[in-house]
Amino acid sequence: MASSGNRLSIFPLGGALLFPRSHLPLHIFEPRYRALVTDALARDRRIGMIQPRDRNEPPALFDVGCVGRIAKVEALDDGRFNIVLEGLTRFRLLSEIDAATPFRQIEASFEGFDDSVPPPPLASVLRAELERESRRFAEARGYVLDWDAVSRLDDEALVNGIAQIAPFDVAAKQALLETPTIAERADLLVQFLNFFARGDEDDTTLQ
Template sequence: MRITIFPLPGAVLYPGLQLPLHIFEPRYRAMVSDALARDRRIGMIQPQRPVEGAPLYAVGCLGRIGDVEALEDGRFNIILEGESRFRVLRELDVTTPFRQIEAELLPDDGDEVLAAIERASFEREARRFADAQGYVVDWEQVARLDDQSLINGVSQIAPFDAAAKQALLEVSGLRERCELLVQLMQFFGRRSDDDDEDGVTLQ
């Protein structure tokens, strides 16, 4: 399928989750206006480098514009609701100010669940990571989340570098994503405790 994309470093979206966005650049105002006039869909994807026209990572997530606030000066505040991950097949040669790709939608792993021991192990590691980072978390609310919302939600908001966030998005199964997320929390947790490794990224 043909997808209009919003290449934004550090920003990932997962099916079933939401991503608030403030749209202010003219080309992306045009992108939102175009999407609202068509099917309200935009593909979130990370560029491999934070420079204009940089190559894209292979996998992104298609989102549908839900809530939208059109500001008087032409800017938008929107909520993008994740629908499906996609894989880039090729970038299209277009005349629009925003980039477009041909992509294939990837299978949904929405029915997969964690074993009780996997869930408990993840929550223990998440508590350690949150405490080490100084985050205040409502753990009673966390316990009420289903496995998909928990693992994908943490993957989406975790303070990892772009390569790590991309690796999480590209993992196809919930259990595999959970395992990688635990490894990343351990990796970045150790890194934050070691001043000598400041600036190291996971590639």
């Protein structure tokens, strides 16, 4: 990929995080995003996932997202799609393109993101702390999980999987996406799990 000036078609969706080497299933039903998927399949299968900052129309966007490749696609008879995105690398939004397409397009840079290779393992103490806080959070919320399966996940899959499914607010999710290393993301997750376990996700917002 070039270092700058990369044109990306984007899907702004709050709370939907994509990380390098992770997977994100999506059900595509809005006409503009059905057009986005159709266009991506005809080109390079890439879609940029990015979170909106607000609820305006169109919403303002955060500066950092993650580009994914459509790894699986199911085209339904009524024009909808079920797709699975495989994360490639994070990107930084440079500018928005005045495009004639129904979906938004941006110029993006991939500089500054070392996402091409898997990260080194977490320190055993941090891994244990993350598993412990995850269990406490799940028990506090009444979630039932297969903890044996969780314990078998590699560090990257564990950290990013929790970041994807945890019911944190958009600001917290964005902070997790933007952490430079997996260790820093795991440490931040421990803090968020502790913080959000003390309140309801509907009325507890990280400022």
